[in-house]
Amino acid sequence: MSEETIHPLSVRGVSYSYRLLRQPDRITEPVMVLGGALQGMYGWPQMEDQVGPVTDIVTADLPGMGSAGKLPPGPSTEFMCMAIERIIDDLDVPQINLFGFSYGAGLAFACAQRFSRRIARLALGGVPAHISATQLAYWRRAAELLTQGDTESFATVATEGLMCLDEARHVTRRRLAYRYVRRSMLNSARHSPHAADSLFRALLDRPDFSGGLSGVPTLVFSGEHDTVTSPARQRDFAATIPGSRVLTIPDADHWVVLERPHDVADLAARFFTDAPLTSAPCLVPVPREELSVAGAAFV
Missing domain, CATH: 3.40.50.1820 (Alpha/Beta hydrolase fold, catalytic domain)
Structure with missing residues (x-):
């Protein structure tokens, strides 16, 4: 134990x-x-x-x-x-x-x-x-949504940016993982006082x-x-x-x-x-x- x-x-x-x-x-x-x-x-x-x-x-x-x-x-x-x-x-x-x-x-x-x-x-x-530059722009958009207080949209955008949603490629437990990641993102956005700052740092201070x-x-x-x-x-x-x-x-x-x-x-x-x-x-x-x-x- x-x-x-x-x-x-x-x-x-x-x-x-x-x-x-x-x-x-x-x-x-x-x-x-x-x-x-x-x-x-x-x-x-x-x-x-x-x-x-x-x-x-x-x-x-x-x-x-x-x-x-x-x-x-x-x-x-x-x-x-x-x-x-x-x-x-x-x-x-x-x-x-x-x-x-x-x-x-x-x-x-x-x-x-x-x-x-x-x-x-x-x-x-x-x-x-x-x-890529495209990914960075995508993530900046997610961070902006979080800064604006739109936690629901942030959680959706952040989750989709981290997952392969192409149904032609098999990903086991895709739907379960999507729900878990989105719920985790939403929880962090609502309860972590430094979530937006941490996300911007992860993007820009690599x-x-x-x-x-x-x-x-x-x-x-x-x-x-x-x-x-x-x-x-x-x-x-x-x-x-x-x-x-x-x-x-x-x-x-x-x-x-x-x-x-x-x-x-x-x-x-x-x-x-x-x-x-x-x-x-x-x-x-x-x-x-x-x-x-x-x-x-x-x-």
């Missing part, structure tokens, strides 16, 4: 907190989970269920998210990395495993670049490595995905129908990380963590315990000819 505790912290006067589910018999470093710009510490039950038995789980309301304080003006990536490293210090462990999804993938990658010695393994899903990384075992995974950043673009990103592993999960779009939650959590548990990934269920390997170009590896 995991023991749950909430730990308040602050960085440069901004308050935030993290949630620790402690596993007394953990067999690998703690796993910190970082999600979307509007996603807080209670959005990862599947990770708790499948990764929790092997290690501690850490989730957080980082600055600008959930119940945390507002981010100060100016670029936020460096500030967020400071907040994340402060959590690692408070855990009093030499290293953690870092799982980042969507916006959280950018933060996780930026942290690994800044303090790689603290990161044992890095798993990045739905990496927003390339956002980490640099071109700088590469070395010395940290890295897994990059995506849904095969991801319309935020295509799997091909994510493979290009992975090519900047020598020895990285790349996996595509079928019948899923950007919200692979909702549409295939157990597969994603199983994949994370395998990766963070150095178990083989080839036997993970329902995975599509990257074609070998693409691997030879990208320099990544399917394991």
